[in-house]
Amino acid sequence: MIDMNKLKDLMTNMDEPAVYQAVTEVMTDGGDEALAALEVCQEAMTEIGNRYEAGTYFIGDLLFASEIMTAVVDILKPALSAGSMTKLGKLVICTVKGDIHDIGKNIVKGMLEAAGFDVIDLGIDVTPAQIIETVNAEEVTIVALSGVLTLALRSMQDVVSAFIAAGVREKVRIIIGGNPVTADACAIIGADEWSNSPQKGVEICRAWASA
Ligand code: B12
Missing domain, CATH: 3.40.50.280 (Cobalamin-binding domain)
Incomplete structure (x- = not known):
């Protein structure tokens, strides 16, 4: 089980390898916490947006965060779709x-x-x-x-x-x-x-x- 507060901090600080390692661990643990992990990463995105507005992050940071977030969704996707394999x-x-x-x-x-x-x-x-x-x-x-x-x-x-x-x-x-x-x-x-x-x-x- 991973520490969700730590994941939020890692995402907010855009520590790319550590974020990937954490969400990969969620998946190797069975994926039960995939939605929770996604939610804390989304909260981190809001904080990243706030830091941009406050002038501590810049456009490059936002774009980098966006790339990490896209990869996070891709890693967690199989667990998020579990139980809903029907084509909609x-x-x-x-x-x-x-x-x-x-x-x-x-x-x-x-x-x-x-x-x-x-x-x-x-x-x-x-x-x-x-x-x-x-x-x-x-x-x-x-x-x-x-x-x-x-x-x-x-x-x-x-x-x-x-x-x-x-x-x-x-x-x-x-x-x-x-x-x-x-x-x-x-x-x-x-x-x-x-x-x-x-x-x-x-x-x-x-x-x-x-x-
Ligand atoms: C990142 C960002 C940028 C990046 C965008 C990069 C990118 N690839 O998207 C860059 C630097 C390019 C940018 C440019 C501009 N930006 Co900007 N930007 C932001 C910032 C900091 C974060 C937005 C964001 O990504 N949030 C994180 C995501 C995850 O949240 P979200 O978009 O709200 O989405 C969530 C929900 O809303 C929901 N959701 C979203 N869509 C949908 C759709 C459906 C169907 C559903 C169900 C849910 C849903 O789910 C998402 C996940 O939780 C905000 C400020 C802020 N704190 O929000 C300003 C902000 C949005 N930008 C703003 C402005 C003014 C601009 C510019 C015009 C600046 C300029 N003068 O050039 C340009 C826009 C040009 C244009 N024509 O669009 C203003 C908008 C003001 C307004 N009320 O209109 C804001 C609010 C900043 C501010 N306070 O002034 N920006």
């Missing part, structure tokens, strides 16, 4: 137009893959047209939108409006997430659901896919 179908995820933040999106993506979704990641700064084109071509029924900037809320609304204008709104369920997203914002935007927790987001998508 295709899902589109992206960071919306005007926003290039993708650390949170990549975490959610990793967790959706772990849950059994075949995730089509359109990347960052994605237009409504790109999303609709993919949904139509790939026959996708779930769309997950991420955004961290306040302006991302407008872009999310543009996505919903574009689905309505294209006459295909009822064919998809749309979940939105990211720091500025709230229940009020979700209602105004017209999305079906919202969450700032990747775990809860995965549960919502899983329920939709199984309905």
Whole structure:
């Protein structure tokens, strides 16, 4: 059993080899603590963001932390998906137009893959047209939108409006997430659901896919 507080410190200080060693140990121990390990690493990402804002970390640190976090999700993924080996179908995820933040999106993506979704990641700064084109071509029924900037809320609304204008709104369920997203914002935007927790987001998508 690993010390979760220590893992959080290691992640916050971006001690790459020690982080990998700790999460690998979680897996060799049977993977029961994989979700707990993921959660402390996410908390560390928030602290890393705070340090960036405080001026003690720089852009390079953020990008390095993002790489470590992506690798952590990959290492823990087999245990996160244990018990849900059913294929849940295709899902589109992206960071919306005007926003290039993708650390949170990549975490959610990793967790959706772990849950059994075949995730089509359109990347960052994605237009409504790109999303609709993919949904139509790939026959996708779930769309997950991420955004961290306040302006991302407008872009999310543009996505919903574009689905309505294209006459295909009822064919998809749309979940939105990211720091500025709230229940009020979700209602105004017209999305079906919202969450700032990747775990809860995965549960919502899983329920939709199984309905
Ligand atoms: C890292 C970062 C960057 C990095 C991004 C690197 C990358 N590859 O993503 C860089 C340095 C490139 C960057 C650039 C900019 N940034 Co910046 N950035 C941040 C920072 C420090 C951390 C964000 C982050 O990654 N958090 C960690 C992740 C894990 O959290 P998260 O994104 O919230 O995601 C979690 C949940 O929200 C949820 N979630 C996310 N998406 C989804 C989707 C679904 C469906 C679900 C269910 C859940 C979910 O799950 C995630 C995991 O827990 C924040 C400040 C902060 N403390 O948040 C500023 C911040 C977001 N940035 C900000 C700004 C202004 C910018 C710039 C415009 C700066 C500039 N002047 O150039 C540019 C953006 C340009 C653009 N067009 O997007 C502002 C936004 C202000 C606002 N309200 O609009 C912030 C808040 C800083 C500040 N206080 O001013 N930034």
